Amino acid sequence: MKLTLKVWRQNNKNDEGRFVDYAAKDVSPDMSFLEMLDVVNIDLVKKGETPIVFDHDCREGICGSCGMMINGRAHGPGRGIATCQLHMRSFNDGDEITIEPWRAKAFPVLKDLMVDRTSFERIMRAGGYTSAKTGGIPDGNTILIPKPVADEAFDAAACIGCGACVAACPNSSAMLFVGAKVSQLALLPQGQAERETRVTRMVAQMDEEKFGSCSNTYACEAECPKGISVTHIARLNREFVSAQF
Amino acid sequence: MNPFFRFINSSVGKKVLMSLTGIFLAIFLIEHLAGNLLLLKNDNGEAFNGFAKFMGGNPVVRILEVGLLSLVLLHIFNGTRLWLGNRSARDKGYGAYRLDENTTLQSRMMKISAALVFVFLTVHMKKFWVPARFQGEHDIASLVYYTFQQPFYVIFYLAAFFILGYHLRHGFQSAFQTMGFRTKRYQSLIEFVAVLFWLVLPLGFAVIPLYIYFFGGSPVAVVQ
Ligand code: HEM
Ligand code: SF4
Ligand code: FES
Numbered sequence: 279m280k281l282t283l284k285v286w287r288q289n290n291k292n293d294e295g296r297f298v299d300y301a302a303k304d305v306s307p308d309m310s311f312l313e314m315l316d317v318v319n320i321d322l323v324k325k326g327e328t329p330i331v332f333d334h335d336c337r338e339g340i341c342g343s344c345g346m347m348i349n350g351r352a353h354g355p356g357r358g359i360a361t362c363q364l365h366m367r368s369f370n371d372g373d374e375i376t377i378e379p380w381r382a383k384a385f386p387v388l389k390d391l392m393v394d395r396t397s398f399e400r401i402m403r404a405g406g407y408t409s410a411k412t413g414g415i416p417d418g419n420t421i422l423i424p425k426p427v428a429d430e431a432f433d434a435a436a437c438i439g440c441g442a443c444v445a446a447c448p449n450s451s452a453m454l455f456v457g458a459k460v461s462q463l464a465l466l467p468q469g470q471a472e473r474e475t476r477v478t479r480m481v482a483q484m485d486e487e488k489f490g491s492c493s494n495t496y497a498c499e500a501e502c503p504k505g506i507s508v509t510h511i512a513r514l515n516r517e518f519v520s521a522q523f
Numbered sequence: 524m525n526p527f528f529r530f531i532n533s534s535v536g537k538k539v540l541m542s543l544t545g546i547f548l549a550i551f552l553i554e555h556l557a558g559n560l561l562l563l564k565n566d567n568g569e570a571f572n573g574f575a576k577f578m579g580g581n582p583v584v585r586i587l588e589v590g591l592l593s594l595v596l597l598h599i600f601n602g603t604r605l606w607l608g609n610r611s612a613r614d615k616g617y618g619a620y621r622l623d624e625n626t627t628l629q630s631r632m633m634k635i636s637a638a639l640v641f642v643f644l645t646v647h648m649k650k651f652w653v654p655a656r657f658q659g660e661h662d663i664a665s666l667v668y669y670t671f672q673q674p675f676y677v678i679f680y681l682a683a684f685f686i687l688g689y690h691l692r693h694g695f696q697s698a699f700q701t702m703g704f705r706t707k708r709y710q711s712l713i714e715f716v717a718v719l720f721w722l723v724l725p726l727g728f729a730v731i732p733l734y735i736y737f738f739g740g741s742p743v744a745v746v747q
Contacts, residue, residue: 284618286618297618347617347619347620349619349621350617350619350620350621350622350624351621351624351625376618376619378617378618378619381613381615381616381617382612382613383611383612383613383614384612446622446625448609448622448626448631449609449612449613450609450612450613451534451609451612453534481533481534481535482533484534485533485534488611488612489534489612490534490608490609490612490613491534491537491538491605491608491609492534492538492701493538493605493609493630493633493697494630494693494696494697494700494701495622495625495626495627495630495631496625496626496630497622497625497626500624500625500626501625508700508705509705509706509707511700512700512703512704512705512706513703513706514535514703515535515538515539515700515701515702515703516702516703517703518533518535519535519539519702519703522526522529522530522536523530
């Protein structure tokens with residue numbers, strides 16, 4: 279396959295940035311999107327140009343670092359996948375592909391496609407740790423958690439913190455991410471001790487970071503690689519309101 | 524800061540204010556439609572004018588009216604505040620952005636439907652509410668019959684009801700999501716009740732201008 283890539287290039291935080299066109303030749307439909315970028319980068323290095331910088335680590339959809347906007351979609355076309363799980367067979371020979379970093383005030387661009395997502399980190403830190411002393415390993419049957427509740431908490435825990443929800447949202451809202459994190463602990467006995475302070479602090483930090491307000495468009499759920507449901511946002515709202523009054 | 528103001532200025536609090544004001548406005552529409560349907564009675568507008576007189580004269584209703592107006596203003600003020608805040612949360616936009624592949628049209632049109640409902644409300648209040656409250660007009664029914672003899676107003680009102688329905692198509696379920704009720708269990712119930720608000724209610728309102736235009740309503744006492 280032959281493709282034309284329109285890639286966002288930006289030297290550093292303060293650089294204006296611009297789209298640059300690249301021709302990608304000999305792209306195999308079996309390559310992942312990141313492998314395709316690797317091949318383009320090898321060519322750039324050979325020509326003495328700086329390679330396109332993008333975040334990546336696990337390349338199997340679990341670390342959450344590889345986010346980028348591809349043809350206007352977070353993690354590209356397809357549902358329930360991260361960019362590293364996107365294959366080139368999702369495109370056609372001769373396609374033009376626009377590749378940009380996540381866009382949000384809370385995610386400043388560091389270089390090219392790489393953004394700074396430490397705002398998520400600060401929200402997690404604001405949530406704090408679970409102070410319940412666990413002591414030795416208790417007998418499993420002494421902490422009863424109904425299976426549907428455990429499943430729901432597990433679904434929330436599947437969030438990999440990739441930021442696609444923020445990137446896809448017209449308001450750059452982080453509600454799906456924060457909803458998942460709050461839900462996960464609010465559902466389990468271990469999370470009860472700090473239940474109210476946790477949600478209050480996490481929402482305050484989220485606002486401090488200048489993420490937008492949710493307008494329930496549900497674009498986040500559509501783009502989340504882990505299929506986190508917006509019912510976790512409803513729970514976040516519930517938890518927050520009941521913690522205030 | 525006072526806990527109430529801290530809440531109302533948080534991102535979640537702003538949304539809760541939006542949904543509470545929105546839902547109260549939507550509930551008001553039921554009362555408004557019920558009253559207006561009296562216009563369809565073939566009695567020279569007597570029943571409707573009687574109702575309007577009661578509403579205008581009753582002190583409790585007058586207080587509720589002030590409350591309703593404050594709700595409208597609060598809804599608009601808060602909506603504008605949210606819109607500006609959300610706009611600034613993304614300082615640089617995308618070169619390509621396919622929000623259309625992830626969201627419904629009605630959710631993307633909220634600000635536009637809201638602005639159009641606002642235009643309608645201004646015209647509507649000027650047309651009927653200002654004469655009734657401030658210009659001593661007692662025969663509002665005739666004013667309505669006269670207005671809906673004019674094709675322009677019939678079309679204008681029909682368009683407005685369509686847009687209001689569109690605003691509520693997203694807004695109603697959105698409000699319940701914001702208040703935290705839209706769980707898996709209640710989702711289908713909310714969607715069902717929502718139909719009453721975004722479809723049945725606007726259709727009910729639409730009957731009035733259509734009926735008057737095509738079937739004349741009551742004999743017209745020419746006003747103005
Ligand atoms: C007068 C002009 C109006 C303006 C400027 C306006 C503005 C808005 C805005 C900006 C939103 C937020 C949309 C979003 O978050 O994406 C909204 C939501 C809403 N509006 Fe309105 N609106 C108006 C009239 C009305 C009326 C007359 C009703 C009811 C009859 C109504 C009911 C709602 C509801 C239920 C919501 C959803 C609340 C939520 O998202 O949680 N609005 N409105
Ligand atoms: S909620 Fe989904 S889209 Fe958002 S950060 Fe977590 S995994 Fe990524
Ligand atoms: S590289 Fe780890 S999720 Fe894609």
